[in-house]
Amino acid sequence: MRKLTYFIACSIDGFIGDPNGDASSMLGLLDEEYLEFLKTEYPETIPVHGREALGIQDAENGHFDTLIQGRASYQLALDMGITSPYAHLREYVPSRTLEKSPDPRVEIISEDLVGKVRELKAEEGGLDIYLCGGAQIAGELLDEIDELVIKTYPQVYGAGMPMFGTDFAVTDFALDWVRTFGNGVLVRKYTRKR
């Protein structure tokens, strides 16, 4: 059984972006030590243009070989003229408005999102599934999430886009590990208690 992992950056107060989802204030925290962690432990979570800038375009996938990215999040890449932002992963974009995929490497999930995710999780072998966000997709898939990797940046937003766009319900997770960095970033990994 492959795991679905929500790997996400957030503020101290748990927002993944400003009220429109913009998380660019976090980019200023990408210093050498923290980038080294991302490059060596989770290079596949860095999009193609970032990998090129860092000179790690050929880095091997460490944890994930498949990506689920909500259409609104994918739109940010499309707006930059990038149609396959995670070409090193199998890319799935849930969307009811994109009738045709803009790229042969990107598969659109137009119906039964949960069923498709269960199908992917049930595949034999391979690496795990990177749930990239945003809030709406994460909220809809909360029951399917097996692990969280939460990168908390030392900033308070006060308001913004929540980690999960869903109704109130308590879901328990166990802490696996914590990494702290000199720039104040904290990365925590959790496994869902079933």
Ligand SMILES: NC(=O)c1ccc[n+]([C@@H]2O[C@H](COP(=O)([O-])OP(=O)(O)OC[C@H]3O[C@@H](n4cnc5c(N)ncnc54)[C@H](OP(=O)(O)O)[C@@H]3O)[C@@H](O)[C@H]2O)c1
């Ligand atoms: N901090 C971080 O690490 C991080 C990571 C990722 C994203 N983000 C931010 O998150 C923001 C976007 O989040 P969001 O919550 O607005 O949107 P989202 O979750 O990225 O995408 C929502 C879209 O997914 C499609 N969708 C949702 N449920 C579906 C279903 N059941 N079946 C088929 N398609 C479905 C719809 O697309 P259609 O409208 O096409 O039907 C919907 O508009 C961005 O601004 C981004 O910056 C932050």
